[in-house]
Amino acid sequence: MKILVTGSSGNVGRHVVNELSRLGEEVVAAGTDVEKLGKMFDGGVSVAQFDFMRPETYSNALRDIDRVFLMRPPHLGKPEDIYPFIDSLKEHSIRLVSFLSLMGIEKNPIPPHHRIEKRIEASGIPFVHIRPGFFMQNITGLHLKEIRERDTIFIPAGESRTSLIDGSDVGLAAAAVLHEPERHMNSAYTITGPEAMDYYQAAKVLSDLTGRKITYGKPGILKYRNYCINERGLERKFANVTAALYLMTRMGTAEAVTDDFFRLTGRQPKTFADFVMENLKTFER
Numbered sequence: 001m002k003i004l005v006t007g008s009s010g011n012v013g014r015h016v017v018n019e020l021s022r023l024g025e026e027v028v029a030a031g032t033d034v035e036k037l038g039k040m041f042d043g044g045v046s047v048a049q050f051d052f053m054r055p056e057t058y059s060n061a062l063r064d065i066d067r068v069f070l071m072r073p074p075h076l077g078k079p080e081d082i083y084p085f086i087d088s089l090k091e092h093s094i095r096l097v098s099f100l101s102l103m104g105i106e107k108n109p110i111p112p113h114h115r116i117e118k119r120i121e122a123s124g125i126p127f128v129h130i131r132p133g134f135f136m137q138n139i140t141g142l143h144l145k146e147i148r149e150r151d152t153i154f155i156p157a158g159e160s161r162t163s164l165i166d167g168s169d170v171g172l173a174a175a176a177v178l179h180e181p182e183r184h185m186n187s188a189y190t191i192t193g194p195e196a197m198d199y200y201q202a203a204k205v206l207s208d209l210t211g212r213k214i215t216y217g218k219p220g221i222l223k224y225r226n227y228c229i230n231e232r233g234l235e236r237k238f239a240n241v242t243a244a245l246y247l248m249t250r251m252g253t254a255e256a257v258t259d260d261f262f263r264l265t266g267r268q269p270k271t272f273a274d275f276v277m278e279n280l281k282t283f284e285r
């Protein structure tokens with residue numbers, strides 16, 4: 001039987017696909033653009049057309065599948081967008097669904113991941129919730145523009161600390177549980193990087209490794225939200241969710257460091273300095 005990986009072109013999904021293949025599993029990489037997936041994995045895995053918003057794509061994607069890596073695309077803000085797919089899993093003999101959730105979600109009902117976790121648990125399908133901290137990829141993604149163009153980390157996290165984790169490490173952790181479903185079923189793991197740092201420290205790492213003076217802008221929450229909408233042209237809903245997540249961060253919700261990654265993989269997670277070194281070219285103007 002095979003493992004279906006949703007969001008397989010994403011920050012975490014692509015690493016789930018690669019690691020499961022390395023472990024000898026048969027993988028189906030799913031997404032809305034199969035041509036892109038074919039090029040990305042260079043014919044090494046099967047690909048399937050899959051769209052959460054199009055239930056008619058589910059049954060083909062789920063053929064011969066007994067484990068699922070489930071992620072919520074960031075722009076699908078309502079948990080209800082994911083429910084039809086979870087419900088359809090009940091009709092298949094699924095041995096494990098590994099859901100890409102969020103650190104601290106067990107105590108925070110506001111982000112959609114909270115209710116998605118509950119829905120999975122209520123379905124009776126064996127599950128593992130993977131609850132990562134903030135991804136380092138946010139620095140080379142959402143926040144790259146200000147670093148490149150203005151030498152500033154523009155994140156409204158105040159003086160709080162964050163245990164940033166590399167998305168590739170989150171992928172390794174998810175692959176580990178999918179490879180040994182019976183060992184991990186009906187549990188949750190909080191996956192963090194090896195250290196908690198504030199964004200002044202992150203700016204220093206960036207400055208030291210790029211050779212440019214990069215500072216931490218430390219905008220207020222509202223200023224950041226308005227900037228995202230008015231100057232970056234980001235969707236209002238997305239800007240609101242991001243601002244809310246950084247508001248929580250200010251209360252210390254993103255600073256815990258756990259050893260769950262080591263327990264699952266036997267490896268140490270990447271440091272922020274490792275990540276910056278690997279992506280040095282990306283930060284160039």
Ligand SMILES: NC(=O)c1ccc[n+]([C@@H]2O[C@H](COP(=O)([O-])OP(=O)(O)OC[C@H]3O[C@@H](n4cnc5c(N)ncnc54)[C@H](OP(=O)(O)O)[C@@H]3O)[C@@H](O)[C@H]2O)c1
Nearest residue numbers: 007008009010011031032033051052072073101133134135
């Ligand atoms: N960023 C963080 O710091 C962080 C931290 C903790 C948890 N998380 C959670 O991790 C998840 C992934 O976040 P991310 O920012 O890293 O995103 P990402 O992996 O870059 O997400 C985009 C993925 O979603 C897929 N997708 C988009 N629309 C789809 C649809 N209608 N049906 C099926 N697939 C669709 C895309 O595939 P196609 O290209 O094939 O459409 C792509 O692979 C989110 O739920 C987020 O809340 C993020």
